[in-house]
Amino acid sequence: MASSNKDPCKKEMTYPAKCVYVSNPYLETMNEDILYHFDLGTKTHDFRAMFGDVKFVCVGGSASRMKAFSQYMNELLGLGRATDDIPNICAHTDRYSMYKVGPVLAVSHGMGIPSISIMLHELIKLLCHAKCTDVVAFxxxxxxxxxxxxxxxxxxxxxxxxxxxxxxxxxxxxxxxxxxxxxxxxxxxxxxxxxxxxxxxxxxxxxxxxxxxxxxxxxxxxxxxxxxxxxxxxxxxxxxxxxxxxxxxxxxxxxxxxxxxxxxxxxxxxxxxxxxxxxxxxxxxxxxxxxxxxxxxxxxxxxxxxxxxxx
The missing domain is CATH 3.40.50.1580 (Nucleoside phosphorylase domain)
Known part of the structure; x- marks a missing residue:
């Protein structure tokens, strides 16, 4: 058979929407899931309404850098200006910061494996609670x-x-x-x-x-x-x-x-x-x-x- 020169990274058909996967049976037994380090909870916040349209997640160590990234994307995607003051969704905690611009969610993670690990646990649960699909992370x-x-x-x-x-x-x-x-x-x-x-x-x-x-x-x-x-x-x-x-x-x-x-x-x-x-x-x-x-x-x-x- 002749070898194919097609790019394996290119999709040639439509695939079903892919959800973010969590593997913890205890989550289903919880009356409320409190994302403590984000100061967000499934009873106090409507995750689907707030984050359901997220398709891109970008994380970085510095809070100021993630705000700057959200402002940059605000202008790049034609949603506003780079000088717009994007609100910090996690303003009531000093652990992490979070900014949303259209389908882009930008989150700070601090420095080192322990800090980003905590953040990722809560971020992945957030995306799952919001029923986000086809998300790409950077x-x-x-x-x-x-x-x-x-x-x-x-x-x-x-x-x-x-x-x-x-x-x-x-x-x-x-x-x-x-x-x-x-x-x-x-x-x-x-x-x-x-x-x-x-x-x-x-x-x-x-x-x-x-x-x-x-x-x-x-x-x-x-x-x-x-x-x-x-x-x-x-x-x-x-x-x-x-x-x-x-x-x-x-x-x-x-x-x-x-x-x-x-x-x-x-x-x-x-x-x-x-x-x-x-x-x-x-x-x-x-x-x-x-x-x-x-x-x-x-x-x-x-x-x-x-x-x-x-x-």
């Missing part, structure tokens, strides 16, 4: 690059741990359970196509190292403690590069794992602020860093606009 943020020019955007193919294993380990009841951390390949390729359309900065698909610490966990020499040498650091980073790692951050593994568990197509899109093979501290100006941080927003925004305009 994490945008900053990272340290390995062997890349600062300002390069890395679209994560797979997230690996400190030993370069492609899995997320969850300690549940004293037992270690592992979950795969491969992200949606088709979504990554679509984002790379968007970058070619934007043609303003370099973007690649690569492996991302997810750590539980900013300093020793990332082989930095500038923390309060350091019990390894410069040579040890460089050997480790070169081993990471040989394993395909092109950037380092602190949330991608649990994001990938929970997207897989819930059936959400997910992408991690992070800009590199420095090349860790050249040093540990970020030396670029505030203006340069601000422009770098806008790059993942532009890439994800391009994808959302293309998809939104098709509907």
């Amino acid at each position: 994490r945008i943020g900053t990272s340290g690059g390995i062997g890349l020019q600062p300002g390069t955007v890395v679209i994560t193919k797979v997230s690996v741990d400190a030993s370069f294993n492609a899995c997320f380990e969850q300690n549940t009841l004293g037992m270690i359970v592992t979950y795969p951390t491969v992200l949606n390949e088709c979504l990554a390729q679509e984002l790379l196509k968007c970058n070619k359309e934007i043609d303003q900065f370099n973007a690649i698909i690569g492996t991302t190292l997810c750590t539980s610490d900013f300093y020793e966990g990332q082989a930095r020499l500038d923390g309060a403690f350091c019990n390894y040498t410069y040579e040890d650091k460089m050997n480790y980073l070169h081993c990471a590069y040989e394993a395909g790692v092109r950037n380092i951050e602190m949330e991608s593994s649990v994001f990938a794992a929970m997207c897989n568990r819930s059936g959400l197509p997910g992408a991690v899109v992070c800009v590199t602020l420095l090349d860790r093979l050249q040093g540990d501290q970020i030396g670029s100006s505030h203006e340069v860093l601000e422009e770098y941080q806008e790059r993942p927003q532009k890439l994800v925004g391009c994808y959302i606009k293309k998809t939104f305009c098709k509907k």
Whole structure:
């Protein structure tokens, strides 16, 4: 038989709407589900009315960055101006912030695996309670690059741990359970196509190292403690590069794992602020860093606009 050259990522038929999946039989027995860290509850809020039309979820560490993203999408989708003051849905809690613009929900997650894990549990339940369908999830943020020019955007193919294993380990009841951390390949390729359309900065698909610490966990020499040498650091980073790692951050593994568990197509899109093979501290100006941080927003925004305009 002749081989097919068709793009496997392109749909050639109409598929039924796909819901966000949760796996917890106890949720059905609860009189009310209180999403404590969002200050939202199924008795006090109409989730279907508030969030039922959400098709795109974008999460990032900084509350101010997620507000800026929502304002950017407000203008990009022709729903308002970038200067509009988008209200924070979670204004009565200081844990996370949440902004909604049309079909786009932007949520902050803080720093590190524990913080984003808590947020994702409640976010996935929110999407399920709202009966959202065909949702796509993104994490945008900053990272340290390995062997890349600062300002390069890395679209994560797979997230690996400190030993370069492609899995997320969850300690549940004293037992270690592992979950795969491969992200949606088709979504990554679509984002790379968007970058070619934007043609303003370099973007690649690569492996991302997810750590539980900013300093020793990332082989930095500038923390309060350091019990390894410069040579040890460089050997480790070169081993990471040989394993395909092109950037380092602190949330991608649990994001990938929970997207897989819930059936959400997910992408991690992070800009590199420095090349860790050249040093540990970020030396670029505030203006340069601000422009770098806008790059993942532009890439994800391009994808959302293309998809939104098709509907």
